[in-house]
Amino acid sequence: MEHSLQRLNAAQRVQLWVERITECRSSGKNVRTWCREHEISEKTYYYWQRKLYQQMITTAETVRFAEITCQEERVPNTGATAKISLSGATVEIYPGADTQMIRAILQTLRSC
CATH class of the missing domain: 1.10.10 (Arc Repressor Mutant, subunit A)
Structure with a gap:
């Protein structure tokens, strides 16, 4: 304590x-x-x-990389290019997403 x-x-x-x-x-x-x-x-x-x-x-x-595999049969087609789930949070990235926004999202997820 x-x-x-x-x-x-x-x-x-x-x-x-x-x-x-x-x-x-x-x-x-x-x-x-x-x-x-x-x-x-x-x-x-x-x-x-x-x-x-x-x-x-x-x-x-200490940045780490993880392999992301696509399992199309399990993920419903939402039009997203990528779907990331981590610590109970899910992020879907769509075509044309802003690079700065993706960086900010990944940095936030990294701090979880």
Whole structure:
């Protein structure tokens, strides 16, 4: 139980720093000025920026591929080019689907 609470707290800290770094970058101010205004040490800011970057790289390196087989007799013809079911969610991709939308869907499924 305590371990899951620690994980929750860690996830909350990560989310807080994602928000802070995003806010700093979109403020138009340099890091030193933004940190001073928000009473945050520059050293802490850069520590978290590096930590989040490394976490992003690690996550990107763990991308896995799976073979998808088409079983036409089991899938009703809905006009979809592909049908993906994962963790209780089903996604149907139709001809002409926007590439950016497909990427966003796959990224969301990957985080499940």
